[in-house]
Amino acid sequence: MEKMRIWNGYFMLLVCVLFSVSGNDDGSMTEHSLELTQSLNLARQELIQDACRRFPLKWSLDELTPSQFEHILVDDDHKLLYCYVPKVACTNWKRVLMILAGKWNDTDVLSIPASLAHSPGMFRNLSTVSKEDRVAMLENYHKMIIVRNPFERLLSAYRNKLEGETQSAKYFQNRVGKRIIRAYRENPSNESLEHGHDVTFKEFAMFLTNKSEELADVVNNEHWQPITNLCHPCLIKYTLVGKYETLLDDSLLALHTINASHIQFPRLIHTSGTAEKLHGYFSQLDLPLIRRLYKLYKYDYRLFNYDLDNIVGYDLG
Numbered sequence: 001m002e003k004m005r006i007w008n009g010y011f012m013l014l015v016c017v018l019f020s021v022s023g024n025d026d027g028s029m030t031e032h033s034l035e036l037t038q039s040l041n042l043a044r045q046e047l048i049q050d051a052c053r054r055f056p057l058k059w060s061l062d063e064l065t066p067s068q069f070e071h072i073l074v075d076d077d078h079k080l081l082y083c084y085v086p087k088v089a090c091t092n093w094k095r096v097l098m099i100l101a102g103k104w105n106d107t108d109v110l111s112i113p114a115s116l117a118h119s120p121g122m123f124r125n126l127s128t129v130s131k132e133d134r135v136a137m138l139e140n141y142h143k144m145i146i147v148r149n150p151f152e153r154l155l156s157a158y159r160n161k162l163e164g165e166t167q168s169a170k171y172f173q174n175r176v177g178k179r180i181i182r183a184y185r186e187n188p189s190n191e192s193l194e195h196g197h198d199v200t201f202k203e204f205a206m207f208l209t210n211k212s213e214e215l216a217d218v219v220n221n222e223h224w225q226p227i228t229n230l231c232h233p234c235l236i237k238y239t240l241v242g243k244y245e246t247l248l249d250d251s252l253l254a255l256h257t258i259n260a261s262h263i264q265f266p267r268l269i270h271t272s273g274t275a276e277k278l279h280g281y282f283s284q285l286d287l288p289l290i291r292r293l294y295k296l297y298k299y300d301y302r303l304f305n306y307d308l309d310n311i312v313g314y315d316l317g
């Protein structure tokens, strides 16, 4: 209990809650008016700009390499740039983009296999656009990003890729899990070394916070890279800033904005219960480790107005 209080105090200081713009960020999926959603959207944009002004930027837009634009998908017909973020509804939005581009006939978004929506080469991204066109698009197109609580996204990636049993999970366990176990487990079993299938959340957290060059390639995987690194929200002024917590409203606004309201964004999002499990998983980590992890996602926390209420306990609010 004492430990918890110190911990709360520390983060009360650390977490910079500029002001709360998102009164309905409570996971409710009731629909709100487009006007209300748009005013939230504008407030979020302002908050990003305010937060960005507080940080010295490492780069200017000019200095980004083409590959740093590769998460931004291009739809010329609807003048839309969408920076996709794994673990933040990106499968459904990729499906929508397929329908918009005429790559799928049915208007039922969920009828598209997820693997198809993620297949390489399905979409054009901004890395292959000439600099001149890129500048024009960034100036004139709608620019969408959908964000999520950083630790919730992180846990979602862990549960999906390192705990899961899907093909994709097996791939990650083989490629990433084995390396984590080799680096962090004392006396690993042969089975763990061979399959990488039982990485604990703590081992995963230690691996992510390891600054060694040797691990950098997997630490920088898109599934857990900070959104700020993938989408550069201080350099690109996103005009549609959605949140996972208000996904339906924000998606309806985006579809309305690009004249694609005929598409039914899936209402029934199946939740994997990540938010509810957050406290349990993070209680396996000690305070210094959580602090190092927080540092990695500091910009995501501040720019997108999240805080650590859901990690540090229920007595904060």
Ligand SMILES: *[C@@H]1O[C@H](CO)[C@@H](O)[C@H](O)[C@H]1NC(C)=O
Binding pocket: 070, 071, 120, 121, 124, 125, 127, 128
């Ligand atoms: C971006 O497009 C290039 C060229 O088509 C492709 O090689 C690359 O994998 C794409 N990047 C992403 C993240 O989809």
Ligand SMILES: *[C@@H]1O[C@H](CO)[C@@H](O)[C@H](O)[C@H]1NC(C)=O
Binding pocket: 102, 103, 104, 105
């Ligand atoms: C769309 O449907 C038509 C008629 O069923 C079919 O011929 C065509 O191949 C389909 N196109 C795509 C991209 O699926």
Ligand SMILES: *[C@@H]1O[C@H](CO)[C@@H](O)[C@H](O)[C@H]1NC(C)=O
Binding pocket: 190
């Ligand atoms: C684990 O692998 C090593 C080296 O291949 C082998 O010597 C050892 O007997 C194995 N241990 C078990 C418990 O299978």
Ligand SMILES: *[C@@H]1O[C@H](CO)[C@@H](O)[C@H](O)[C@H]1NC(C)=O
Binding pocket: 183, 206, 210, 211, 212, 214, 215
């Ligand atoms: C970081 O990873 C490297 C390479 O696997 C390892 O040698 C080192 O002990 C790790 N450092 C920490 C602090 O865990």
Ligand SMILES: *[C@@H]1O[C@H](CO)[C@@H](O)[C@H](O)[C@H]1NC(C)=O
Binding pocket: 257, 258, 259
């Ligand atoms: C949407 O459609 C309306 C009416 O057809 C048109 O005036 C408007 O320019 C369109 N907007 C976009 C972003 O294409």
